[in-house]
Amino acid sequence: MERPHTGRRRNEAARDAIIDAAIALLQDVGYEGFTIERLAKDAGVGKQTVYRWWPSKAAVIAEAVGTRARHTIPLPDTGELGTDLTEFFEATFRQSEDPAVLNQLKNMMAASIENPETAAPFQEFLANRRASLRTLLERGAERQEIAEGTDLDFLTDLAYGLLWYRGLIGHRPLDADAAHKLSAALVAAGLPRAAATGDR
Numbered sequence: 001m002e003r004p005h006t007g008r009r010r011n012e013a014a015r016d017a018i019i020d021a022a023i024a025l026l027q028d029v030g031y032e033g034f035t036i037e038r039l040a041k042d043a044g045v046g047k048q049t050v051y052r053w054w055p056s057k058a059a060v061i062a063e064a065v066g067t068r069a070r071h072t073i074p075l076p077d078t079g080e081l082g083t084d085l086t087e088f089f090e091a092t093f094r095q096s097e098d099p100a101v102l103n104q105l106k107n108m109m110a111a112s113i114e115n116p117e118t119a120a121p122f123q124e125f126l127a128n129r130r131a132s133l134r135t136l137l138e139r140g141a142e143r144q145e146i147a148e149g150t151d152l153d154f155l156t157d158l159a160y161g162l163l164w165y166r167g168l169i170g171h172r173p174l175d176a177d178a179a180h181k182l183s184a185a186l187v188a189a190g191l192p193r194a195a196a197t198g199d200r
Contacts, residue, residue, distance in 0.1 A: 062121030081140030089179035
C-alpha cells in the first residue's frame with residue numbers, strides 16, 4: 001500500500017510557522033533587530049530552511065507582511081462599487097491604524113530607501129495591495145459604474161496616497177469616516193460624465 005505523501009504538508013507547515021514568527025519578531029524587535037538566526041529559532045526550523053525560500057530578511061518580511069494583509073483584508077464583492085470600496089478601505093484602514101502594523105510598514109519603507117536589497121520585496125508588497133484595489137475598480141468598470149477610459153491607476157494612486165500620507169504623517173486618522181469619504185470621492189471621480197452632471 002502506498003504511503004501518503006506528507007512532504008508538502010510539512011513544507012506548508014514550516015512556511016506558515018516562519019511567516020507567523022516573522023510577524024511576531026518584527027513587532028518585537030523591529031527591522032534592525034530582525035535576524036534570520038532569531039527567526040529560525042522562533043519558528044523551530046533551521047536557517048537553511050528559511051534561506052530555501054527567501055534570500056534575505058527583507059524578502060521574508062515583505063512576504064510575511066503581505067500574507068498577513070491578504071488574510072486580514074478580504075476583497076468584498078457586494079455588486080456595488082461604492083459599498084465594495086467602503087468595506088475594503090474600512091478593513092485596510094483598521095489594519096493600518098494598528099501601531100504594530102504601521103510600524104512594520106514604516107520599517108519596510110525605510111529599509112527599501114536605505115538598502116536596495118529590500119526595494120524589490122517592498123515594491124512587490126505594494127503592487128499586491130494596489131492590484132486588490134484595482135480589481136474592485138475593474139469590477140465597477142465592467143458594471144459601467146466607472147466611465148470608459150477612466151485612468152484606474154490614477155484612482156488607485158489617490159487612494160493609497162491618502163493612506164500613506166495619513167499613516168506616515170499622522171495628522172488625521174484613518175477611520176471609518178475617511179473610508180466613506182475616500183470611497184465616495186473615487187466613485188465620483190470615475191462616474192460617466194452624464195451621471196456626474198445629472199444629465200444636464
